[in-house]
Amino acid sequence: MNQIYAKLISMRKPILATITGITFVLASCSSSSTPSTEHEQDSVYAPVETKKPNSDYKPAFTGQTRIAGVKTKTPYEGTVLSGALDAPWGITALPDGRLLITEKKGVLRIATVAGQLSEPITGLPAVNTAGQGGLLGIRVDPDFSSNRMVYWVFSDPLPEGNLTAVGKGKLSADEKTIEGATVIYRATPAYKGTLHYGGRIVFDKDGNILVSTGERSDLETRPQAQQLNSALGKVLRITKDGQPAAGNPFAGQADKRPEIYSYGHRNVQGLAFNPGTGDLWETEFGPRGGDEVNRIEPGKNYGWPTITYGIEYSGPKVGEGIQQKAGLEQPVYYYDPVVSPSGITFYSGSSIPEWKNNLFISCLSGMHIARLVIKDNKVVGEERLLESEEQRFRDITEGKDGALYAVTDNGKLYRIHKK
Ligand SMILES: [Ca+2]
Numbered sequence: 001m002n003q004i005y006a007k008l009i010s011m012r013k014p015i016l017a018t019i020t021g022i023t024f025v026l027a028s029c030s031s032s033s034t035p036s037t038e039h040e041q042d043s044v045y046a047p048v049e050t051k052k053p054n055s056d057y058k059p060a061f062t063g064q065t066r067i068a069g070v071k072t073k074t075p076y077e078g079t080v081l082s083g084a085l086d087a088p089w090g091i092t093a094l095p096d097g098r099l100l101i102t103e104k105k106g107v108l109r110i111a112t113v114a115g116q117l118s119e120p121i122t123g124l125p126a127v128n129t130a131g132q133g134g135l136l137g138i139r140v141d142p143d144f145s146s147n148r149m150v151y152w153v154f155s156d157p158l159p160e161g162n163l164t165a166v167g168k169g170k171l172s173a174d175e176k177t178i179e180g181a182t183v184i185y186r187a188t189p190a191y192k193g194t195l196h197y198g199g200r201i202v203f204d205k206d207g208n209i210l211v212s213t214g215e216r217s218d219l220e221t222r223p224q225a226q227q228l229n230s231a232l233g234k235v236l237r238i239t240k241d242g243q244p245a246a247g248n249p250f251a252g253q254a255d256k257r258p259e260i261y262s263y264g265h266r267n268v269q270g271l272a273f274n275p276g277t278g279d280l281w282e283t284e285f286g287p288r289g290g291d292e293v294n295r296i297e298p299g300k301n302y303g304w305p306t307i308t309y310g311i312e313y314s315g316p317k318v319g320e321g322i323q324q325k326a327g328l329e330q331p332v333y334y335y336d337p338v339v340s341p342s343g344i345t346f347y348s349g350s351s352i353p354e355w356k357n358n359l360f361i362s363c364l365s366g367m368h369i370a371r372l373v374i375k376d377n378k379v380v381g382e383e384r385l386l387e388s389e390e391q392r393f394r395d396i397t398e399g400k401d402g403a404l405y406a407v408t409d410n411g412k413l414y415r416i417h418k419k
Contacts, residue, residue, distance in 0.1 A: 025268050026402035045069035048384050053336040054289035057309050057323050060330045062376055065309070067333070070381035071375055074352045077167070078386045080412050081115030084108055088407035089199075090138040090152070090343075095145050097400040101407060103153060104134035109176060111413055113401065123178035125167060128157035131194025137201040137211075137271075137395075141240070149240070150178060153199045153211060161190035163229075164197045164213045166242060184242030184257070187213045187231035191221055196285075200271040200343070204237070208245040210261065210280060211236050212268030215304070220370075228256040233304060235268060235282060235296055237261040249299030254339045264302040264328065266290075270344035276357035279377070281332075282342050283361055286310040287318055289336030293359070294329065295377055303328040309336055333379040339366030343395030349402035351418045358369055360385075361404050362393035370405060385416065 036127030047066040059065050087104040094100055099111045106127040110118040127135050133155030140151035148171045156165035169181035189197075196214030203209060214234035215225040223325065225233025228250060236259045237245040244251060244258035253256045280296040290310020294302055307325050308318050335341075343362040347355040361370040365389055373381035386393070391408035399405050403417035 008390050019341045043071065044381070045071060048382050049335070049337075051337050055309070055311055055336065057289075057336075059309075059334070060324050063333075063380070064331070065336060066380050067382050070371075070383050072352065072354060072371070072383060073387075074354060076352055076385075076417060077419050078389060078406075078414045078416045081113070081415050082111060082117060082413040083411055084117055085109075085407060085411040085413060087134075087409060088411065088413070089134060089136050091137050091397045091405055091407050091413075093397060093399050093405070094138060094140060097398070098106050098279075099397075099399070099405055099413070100138055100140065100150065101283070101413070102135040102138045102265065104136075105129050106135045106154075108138070108150075108152070108178070113399070113415065115413060118175065121171070121176060123151070123169060123172075123181050125153045125154070125181055125183065126157060128162045128194065129155075130162075131268065132197055133162060133382075136197060136199030139201045139203060139209075139393075142203050142207055149172075151201055151209060151240075153197075153201050155194075155197050155199075156183065156186060156190075158186075158190050161192040162194060162197075163187050163190040164199060166201065166209065166211055166238070167387055168240065183224060184240070185211070185236075185238050187211075187234075187236065189230065191216045191218075193218055193221070196267040198265075198268045200269055200282075202271045202273060204273070204280075205278070206245075207240065208308060209238050209240065210271055211238065212265070212282065212284075214267035214285075215265070217267070220284065222305050226301070226306065228253075228260060228263060231257060231259065233263065233265045234260050235262045235265065235271070235280075237298075242322050250336070257344070261298050262296045262300050262302060264304050264306070266304040266308075270361060271360070272344045274346050274357065274359070275348040276338050276346075277377070281344065281346075281359060283341035285340060286334070286338065288313045289338060290318075291335040292331035292337040293333040293361075293372070294377070297329075300329050302331075310338070311336045332377065332395050333372065337364075338391075339368075339370060340364035341366075341370075342393070343397075343406075344397050345398050345404065347398060347404065349398065351402035360396050360404060362396040364392040364394065364409065367392060369396060369404075386414070389414075
């Protein structure tokens, strides 16, 4: 099997063009006609990426980039439910199946699965909307059905600068306002810049909050991704009250933030738990040619800006121009050229069986939704969904109905479902 992948990967572009569309059935395939959820029974195609990479950097292991392509066999389609959103940024499902959606400008709305949008929900604190800032990631309390609590990430405008912050409040019974909105956490230090806020939020099985930040983009703040006395360039783990969660890796250590869960990140805009393994995964924007998919383990250093597969957008190498170093984690997968991974979700439904526990990435510059098939914590297949829609996909989430829901920068809400 690996030989087939390696052969496909090593083929150069003109040859790839001639084999695109030809099905390579793996030797391990069973002859059974029963539909299977196992990736081994997927057909294998040429890698979906055919553009020239930005550098000649070599991956640390086979399959770390440009893995073999796969294609969903179950008929599916993406249906536009609404085109009336204004720069939506975050989407999550309510227990009843409706969707809670943030808009970058600071507006929160509920959408029905038919695409009907509510009026803006009032009561949220002001956000700084300049640059990449605004009202960002959104999740509801695991106990929302009984406590109606909502949690959101936003760029907080403070006198000393902007920062990534987490707010919470109660959705009123009439769904028109957030009651008692408070800011429970601020990822200090503030900085007078408007880029790389991170901004995703998920709950873990213990009811704690994982929140992602960025290193604020500038050379001046970039080193803080490696500094454990700063909340920039991190995945953080906090309680519903914004306190460091119990059991965090740097608790009790001098000059280290007890809320830090992992570090060495550039700009993390994808966070999700793998329902098959319970592991936390993230995606982050890298420099030119260095977008990453990582499996997050507590206390580990994910390398930015010491190691990266990308180069500066202005052209030169980043730092010493190294991609691997002892003690620094390798990405599970990377993208060169970049796809701009802005949101992720795993699929746990059953209506499209071959999607079970696959990772779906909403891509901005890539203008598609990437489907990654994962086995033993490695990416073993990749597919691009909804490429023909030519949308900048900003976020994606799993609905309560076995469908995926995604939002795009120009205001569309998609339902991606079995035909
Ligand atoms: Ca990294």
